[in-house]
Amino acid sequence: MKKDLVSKSCDIIFQTLDSVETLSNVQFTPLMSGEFVCVLPEKHSLSTRAMISFADLANENIILFNSYQCPPKQAEVQRLIKENCPEGIFCYADSILLSHTMVQSGLGISVMPNFITNFSSYQHYTDLSIIPFDYKTDLVYGIASLKNNDKNMIHSFISFTCAFIENEASN
Numbered sequence: 001m002k003k004d005l006v007s008k009s010c011d012i013i014f015q016t017l018d019s020v021e022t023l024s025n026v027q028f029t030p031l032m033s034g035e036f037v038c039v040l041p042e043k044h045s046l047s048t049r050a051m052i053s054f055a056d057l058a059n060e061n062i063i064l065f066n067s068y069q070c071p072p073k074q075a076e077v078q079r080l081i082k083e084n085c086p087e088g089i090f091c092y093a094d095s096i097l098l099s100h101t102m103v104q105s106g107l108g109i110s111v112m113p114n115f116i117t118n119f120s121s122y123q124h125y126t127d128l129s130i131i132p133f134d135y136k137t138d139l140v141y142g143i144a145s146l147k148n149n150d151k152n153m154i155h156s157f158i159s160f161t162c163a164f165i166e167n168e169a170s171n
Contacts, residue, residue, distance in 0.1 A: 005144060011154050016071040016113075017140040029158050030142040031165045034115040036077055036133040039103050046109070047129040054084035054134070061108030066094045073137055077111060080135070103128055113139045 001013040002020060013020075020026045023080060037051045046052055046060075051058050061084065066079045092110055093099040099110045100117075141151065143158050 002054050002144075003148065006084070007115050009148070010093055011149060011151060012143050012145045012157065015142070016073065017142065018073045019071040020062070020144045023144075025147055026144050027147045028142055030140050031160065031162065032115045032169075034113045034139045034141070036111055036135050036137070036139070037114045037117055038109050038111055038131045038133050039100065040109040040131065041103060042127050042129045044129065045107070047131065049098050049131055051113055051132045051134050052109075053060075055079065057081060057085050057088060057109065057111075059087050059090045060085070061089045063091050063093055063099050063102050063108040063110040065099065066092050067092060073139060074112070077135055080083065081111060100128070113141070115139070115141055 001010070001015065002023065004010045004056055005020075005026065006023065010028060014031075015028075017028055017030065020028055022110070027119065038046070038057075046056055049056065062081060066080070066090050067075055067078065081088070091102060093102055093110070094118050096112070099112065103110050104109060111133055114130065114132075143161060145154055145158065
């Protein structure tokens, strides 16, 4: 998506800050921030923990995102999981929906940002648990656009989206 933005094939992309922060001609508007969490079946033995560590994942089936698609901080936490859990069994998903479905099916535990795991809007995810992961980093999700884009519609869309997210957060 970054290539499409830079080549002007699209005007905006929804992305994490760490994916675009090195691009000098890109402006980033933050929408939400968060932390990594573990998503697991609600009946899993780790689902009652207050927090899950690398050691807790040592012998688990772990669902990771395709490394070609994930942002740098997601790739880093996944590298650390593989390094700290050499006995783990790893499966890969190429979307959030597929990852959730794999967890729902009991295929493993997924580690992802909490802002993409808000199940309050998704009734069919009630059989999953979300537990904080003991790995601290700043995660920021937002809208990236080209700095020199002078289309009023783009600026209006970004403003509307920010207002919508702020309204949703206050409700």
